[in-house]
Amino acid sequence: MKTQSVRGTYDLYGEAKKKTKLVTRIGExxxxxxxFEEIETPIFEFTEVFARNLGDTSDIxxxxxxxxxxxxxxxLTLRPEGTAGAIRAFVSNGMQQNLPLKLYYQGxxxxxxxxxxxxxxQFTQFxxxxxxxxxxxxxxxxxAMAYEFLEKLGLQxxxxxxxxxxxxxxxxxxxxxxxxxxxxxxYDELSDDSKARLERNPLRILDSKxxxxxxxVENAPLYADSLNEKSKEFFRQVxxxxxxxxxxxxxxxxxxxxxxxxSHTVFELxxxxxxxxxxVLAGGRxxxxxxxxxxxxxxxxxxxxxxxxxxxxxxxPVETERPIAVVPVCDxxxxxxxxxAQKLRLSGLKVEQGYSGNMKKRMVRANKINARxxxxxxxxxxxxxxxxxxxxxxxxxxxxxxxxLAKELK
Ligand code: ATP
Ligand code: MG
Numbered sequence: 226m227k228t229q230s231v232r233g234t235y236d237l238y239g240e241a242k243k244k245t246k247l248v249t250r251i252g253e254x255x256x257x258x259x260x261f262e263e264i265e266t267p268i269f270e271f272t273e274v275f276a277r278n279l280g281d282t283s284d285i286x287x288x289x290x291x292x293x294x295x296x297x298x299x300x301l302t303l304r305p306e307g308t309a310g311a312i313r314a315f316v317s318n319g320m321q322q323n324l325p326l327k328l329y330y331q332g333x334x335x336x337x338x339x340x341x342x343x344x345x346x347q348f349t350q351f352x353x354x355x356x357x358x359x360x361x362x363x364x365x366x367x368x369a370m371a372y373e374f375l376e377k378l379g380l381q382x383x384x385x386x387x388x389x390x391x392x393x394x395x396x397x398x399x400x401x402x403x404x405x406x407x408x409x410x411x412y413d414e415l416s417d418d419s420k421a422r423l424e425r426n427p428l429r430i431l432d433s434k435x436x437x438x439x440x441x442v443e444n445a446p447l448y449a450d451s452l453n454e455k456s457k458e459f460f461r462q463v464x465x466x467x468x469x470x471x472x473x474x475x476x477x478x479x480x481x482x483x484x485x486x487x488s489h490t491v492f493e494l495x496x497x498x499x500x501x502x503x504x505v506l507a508g509g510r511x512x513x514x515x516x517x518x519x520x521x522x523x524x525x526x527x528x529x530x531x532x533x534x535x536x537x538x539x540x541x542p543v544e545t546e547r548p549i550a551v552v553p554v555c556d557x558x559x560x561x562x563x564x565x566a567q568k569l570r571l572s573g574l575k576v577e578q579g580y581s582g583n584m585k586k587r588m589v590r591a592n593k594i595n596a597r598x599x600x601x602x603x604x605x606x607x608x609x610x611x612x613x614x615x616x617x618x619x620x621x622x623x624x625x626x627x628x629x630l631a632k633e634l635k
Contacts, residue, residue: 233338233346243543244536245349248378249331252351252530255374259366261327261353266310268333272300278309278517280485282426289336303335307352307529308486308511309518315356316520324357324523331532343502343534352508352529356515359524361459364490364510365466367526371494371506372472374530380496380538384505386472388463388492389448389480391428391509392456397488400451401427411441431481434501447478456489463490482507486514490526498538505538506530548575549634550591550617554584554603562602565612565627569600572631592617598634 230236237245253263272292279286291303304310307330320326331351338344355367368386375384391397405427412420416435423430431442452460467474474492482491491509499505508528515523549569553562566576577594579587584601591599601613606624614633615622625633 231346233340233344235345235347240542241536243545244539245532247539247543248530248532248535249349249351251377252331252374253329255377256327256329256353256370259327259370261329261355264311264314264328264330265332266307266314266330267304269301269303270310270313272302274309274313275302275305278312278486278514279306280426282422282429283484285336285484289338291335291337305334305336306484307332307334307350308354308514308527311352311354312515312518312520312525315515315523316518320356321521321523325363326356327353328356329353341502343499343531343537345533348534349532350529351532352527354525354527356525357523358526359512361462361490362466363524364463364526365470367508367528368463368467368474368490368492369470369472371492371508371528371530375494375506375535378535378539379541380535383498383538384494384496386467386474386492387477387480387495388467388474388490389477390452390456390460390463390490391448391481391488392452392460393488394513396452396456397428399453400446400448403446403451404428404431407445408441414441426485428481431479442479445479448481449478459489482509486511486517488512492528494530496538499534502534504531505534546575547595547597548577550587550594550596550599551576551578552584552587552591552599552601554601557604558602558607561607565600565602565630569631569634572635574631574634600630600634 275290276286285305290305293301295301311328311330329352332349333347334350335347337346340346353367355363372386375381405423408423408427408430414437416433416438419430419433419438430438431445433439480491480493487509489510493504494506495503496505497503506528510526512524515521515525551562551566553559562578566578569576577596579590588599596617598617599615601615606612610627611624612627612630613622614625
């Protein structure tokens, strides 16, 4: 049997798991404050849910999806991102009655890409979708929420908000024409992938990670010059809102997102600490997506973060509650020890028992698990209704009556 995990997948445990859990916990507490509610959708969907909606020239659809045929002959795909499934659920459950609607999700995503630091084949995303709000203030709120999330993780100062506007459809078409004209003049310098994208989805070239494409893109026409008045005004109001909230951002004229469904505001929260995998959170407005999936004219905006990438940025160990160790001095009091431990737990304390070994061994173990106190249980004290409590930080110990034990330990 092969005993290693599949390439690009990892077992998460110990400190690394504590960190990813902290990321999602803080994410939950922040977005719930803004009124978002959790939705859980299946990990696999019909392939077309992704193939049709993410864009048939996107990296995800052309080379990263885990597709398989099930025993019934259906083509299914392990979800590579969360938005398409969430919108599919919105449409299939008829949630149009409840607009505006705020959803968040978390869970594993799957992409067949080259594994490297911060790039896995199974990874976790935490994301939000705000449906039915077409105003720039919604964009501001959703970005502010992302910003607060990273602040609460202690990452302020380590990440920059980059934002751009892709404008409405008219603006995007105008830009596309200009861009294609420019790129045709540099056709020979483009990577093969980008040559193929030139006619079908030239915007994607701006997002290319190939050095030769980057060099060409350097001098490409600026998106801002193609925005119509309506789109400019929308973007102006987004930036004004960010200014009002004191959110520091950088307008990045080259920022486009890798998927087809974006319009108007797109944004990324970027760090320079993870090399080429510096984007920890990314999102944007997708006003056409719901209609494309048959759900009517419903505007949407959302973001998703890479939970493992964020966890990698947390350099301090996660603080967890220190336990109390229950230590029986001899086998005669083992049962009493179990009873006392259980009572303390029911009163809300975190309690460990050593299970086996003599008292000395158990005390060593108590220190190893970083217990803050030991409750030492001996037959003589027990006869008087007492135990010995030892403070493991300063070594002080005293007799405490069983009745006062929980209070004393708190
Ligand atoms: P990248 O440019 O790094 O490939 P992306 O544009 O494909 O990212 P999105 O689809 O926007 O990424 O996903 C949102 C977030 O999910 C990313 O910003 C990143 O933090 C995380 N993410 C995406 N792909 C991976 C992966 N393969 N492994 C770990 N995290 C990932
Ligand atoms: Mg990618």
